[in-house]
Amino acid sequence: MTEPHKQSWEKIRTRGRDRFLLRMIAKAIGVFLVGGAFIEFGLWLYLKHASQPALAMVGTWVGGGVFVGAVLGWHEWTKNEAGYTRSQENETLR
Numbered sequence: 001m002t003e004p005h006k007q008s009w010e011k012i013r014t015r016g017r018d019r020f021l022l023r024m025i026a027k028a029i030g031v032f033l034v035g036g037a038f039i040e041f042g043l044w045l046y047l048k049h050a051s052q053p054a055l056a057m058v059g060t061w062v063g064g065g066v067f068v069g070a071v072l073g074w075h076e077w078t079k080n081e082a083g084y085t086r087s088q089e090n091e092t093l094r
Contacts, residue, residue: 001083009080021073028069029062036061 001009012020036057043051051057 001080001087006084006087009084013081013084017077020077021070024073024076025066025069028072029065032061032065032068033058036064 040051040057052060
């Protein structure tokens with residue numbers, strides 16, 4: 001882990017894992033809603049009708065965003081914590 005990345009990660013980790021995961025989930029929901037809107041609009045143009053009721057569409061895309069955001073957030077947290085721990089161990093060995 002490079003020194004700038006380590007300093008950045010120290011700031012993030014002081015706020016806590018739960019806040020980090022919530023931010024990742026919120027970002028993923030935003031991406032999924034925008035992407036889902038484009039996909040659904042394209043399907044509507046092609047099929048001339050909605051694939052499902054609007055509330056169900058939003059629920060589907062939000063649910064996908066929650067799932068993907070949680071998985072990616074957990075993966076990133078774990079990876080960065082491992083890198084941070086390794087860099088801390090390397091510093092103590094010097």
